[in-house]
Amino acid sequence: MVQWADVQAAAQRIAGQVLETPCLESRTLSQITGAQLFLKFENLQYTASFKERGACNRLAQLSPGQRARGVVAMSAGNHAQGVAYHAQRLGMRAVIVMPRFTPGVKVERTRALGAEVVLHGETLEQAREHADWLAAEQGLTFVHPYDDEAVIAGQGTVALEMLRAQPQLEVLVVAAGGGGLISGMALAAKALKPDIEVVGVQTRRFAALVNALTGSHWPVGGNTIAEGIAVAAPGRHTLELARRYVDDWLVVEEEDLEQAIVLLLDIEKTLVEGAGAAGLAAVLKHPQRFAGRRVGLVLCGGNLDPLLLASIIERGMVRAGRLVRLVVSTRDLPGQLARIAAVVAEAGANIDQVHHQRAFTLLAAQNVEIELVLQTRGAQHVQEVLAALRGAGFEVTPR
Numbered sequence: 324m325v326q327w328a329d330v331q332a333a334a335q336r337i338a339g340q341v342l343e344t345p346c347l348e349s350r351t352l353s354q355i356t357g358a359q360l361f362l363k364f365e366n367l368q369y370t371a372s373f374k375e376r377g378a379c380n381r382l383a384q385l386s387p388g389q390r391a392r393g394v395v396a397m398s399a400g401n402h403a404q405g406v407a408y409h410a411q412r413l414g415m416r417a418v419i420v421m422p423r424f425t426p427g428v429k430v431e432r433t434r435a436l437g438a439e440v441v442l443h444g445e446t447l448e449q450a451r452e453h454a455d456w457l458a459a460e461q462g463l464t465f466v467h468p469y470d471d472e473a474v475i476a477g478q479g480t481v482a483l484e485m486l487r488a489q490p491q492l493e494v495l496v497v498a499a500g501g502g503g504l505i506s507g508m509a510l511a512a513k514a515l516k517p518d519i520e521v522v523g524v525q526t527r528r529f530a531a532l533v534n535a536l537t538g539s540h541w542p543v544g545g546n547t548i549a550e551g552i553a554v555a556a557p558g559r560h561t562l563e564l565a566r567r568y569v570d571d572w573l574v575v576e577e578e579d580l581e582q583a584i585v586l587l588l589d590i591e592k593t594l595v596e597g598a599g600a601a602g603l604a605a606v607l608k609h610p611q612r613f614a615g616r617r618v619g620l621v622l623c624g625g626n627l628d629p630l631l632l633a634s635i636i637e638r639g640m641v642r643a644g645r646l647v648r649l650v651v652s653t654r655d656l657p658g659q660l661a662r663i664a665a666v667v668a669e670a671g672a673n674i675d676q677v678h679h680q681r682a683f684t685l686l687a688a689q690n691v692e693i694e695l696v697l698q699t700r701g702a703q704h705v706q707e708v709l710a711a712l713r714g715a716g717f718e719v720t721p722r
Contacts (some may be wrong), residue, residue: 325564327514330479330507333380337477340383341375342368346488346619351590356606358613361489363481365596366625370404370432373481373623374468377503378405380477381466382385382413390415393399395463397421397450399550400429401624407438412445420454422446424550426628435548440615447554469503470558473694479507485619486515492619496573499523499532499602500552502561504623509568522571524605526580526597529553533572535562541574548580548631550599551624573612578642579604584632587622596627644702646675648694649709652718655691663717665695670711673698696721 346363365373382394383596393416396406403419417438421430423445434440443453456669458465465472481504486492495512499505509521525533526549530541535557547553557565583600586607587593602620606613638648653659660677667674676696699705705721712719 324473325479325510325560326506327510329360329472329476330483330511330514333376333473333476334480334483336378336383337379337480340379340412343484344368346485347454348489352586355586356613357610358606358615359494359617360603360606361485361617361619362591363485363619364593365481366593366599366622370408370436371399371625372401372405373478373504373621374398374401374405374462376405376480377465377469377471377474377477377507378402379409381471381473382406382409382415384473385415385464389464392462392464393417393453394466395420395454395457395461395466396466397447397454398468399425399553400433400626401446401551402466403429403433403438403440404436406466407433407436410568414477416463418454418457418461420444420450420457422450426550426626426631428628429626432626436585441595448556456671462536467558469554470499470560471503472560475503475507475510475560475564477507478504479511482508482511483515483622485621486512486519486722489617489619490516491617492516492519492521494522494613494618495618496522496602496605496613496618496620498549498552498598498623499525499565500529500554500598502532502557502565503623505569506564508621510564513568520570521568522573522605523565523569524573524575526552526601527574527576529555530574531555532557532562532565533574534564534715536569537572547597548577548584548635549601550600551596552601552628559647573605573609575601575604575608579608581635581638581641582642583607584627584635588636594627594632595622596624614721646696646703647698647699647705647708648696648722649712650720650722651693651695651712652690652720653693656698659691660693663695666711666715666717667697667708670708671700672704672708
């Protein structure tokens with residue numbers, strides 16, 4: 324079992340090799356949620372993830388023979404980059420087995436850090452089996468992404484730094500997949516401040532730790548934007564540590580993660596991936612649970628595919644009413660579109676897309692449906708645009 328002394332030793336071992344990231348209050352997010360929120364910016368690490376800590380602590384303890392042969396790891400991305408980066412820095416060979424679903428941005432960054440990338444399997448479990456085979460076949464040392472005592476101790480240094488920077492914290496809200504981060508952090512936090520509360524967060528689609536520790540029966544599997552915590556089964560070490568030190572568990576949905584990503588980008592000007600947004604997503608979903616308390620959140624990763632980010636931003640604009648789709652039914656006459664555009668412009672909205680629909684409609688043959696996608700200032704502005712169009716004599720329906 325990992326001990327507090329292991330975390331302290333890890334902190335000394337990795338000092339100067341990983342970044343001691345800032346832990347700062349977000350006044351705006353605090354106002355929104357009703358809790359005093361402090362953000363730990365682990366997305367500012369060189370590989371944009373806390374995973375460097377555990378990887379560095381593990382690799383630093385290898386024997387000369389193990390270093391000469393090299394290491395192998397399985398990962399959906401962040402652990403891969405952490406192992407690849409520190410192996411390269413220490414002059415070791417690194418082979419990384421990644422599931423085929425891994426975002427391309429993480430694959431390419433891992434290769435850019437000097438690792439040999441092998442894409443194998445549809446799940447982390449299948450990638451793990453292949454990594455085990457490679458370890459046996461080539462004499463490589465397997466570096467587990469979460470169920471390894473040295474890795475867990477390294478991840479625990481996040482809590483050590485947070486409580487050193489913000490000793491008044493009352494609650495830590497931490498994303499969990501296999502459990503390496505939350506188990507290490509919970510152990511360290513309870514050693515430093517026994518009365519602190521540690522709350523774990525998982526996605527509904529991958530709530531394996533929640534199921535194991537609370538007796539719930541969430542189905543495990545499916546697509547998620549939080550692929551970094553899409554783990555079907557927790558580790559043996561992490562499960563025991565989480566059972567001992569984690570106080571409570573919350574489950575979030577995909578739309579909760581999307582909302583948190585957009586808020587962090589909009590308010591804090593910082594980019595996080597799905598897993599990195601899980602803590603804020605939980606506080607936004609359960610504001611009464613944390614109201615008036617000093618809460619620490621870990622922005623644990625920032626590796627998000629640009630195309631996925633664009634989709635999340637657009638969906639966020641739709642939810643906020645800043646992007647709206649309207650259908651205007653009118654006579655099919657020359658100049659009608661220009662008149663509609665003039666009304667929209669006068670109301671202060673901007674036309675993003677426009678589409679005439681003549682064939683696929685139940686309207687009379689002389690009529691047309693004009694579908695507009697508008698950029699607005701929000702829900703109230705949408706109502707103003709609708710009122711302006713109806714006041715000008717147009718029949719309009721939001722879609």
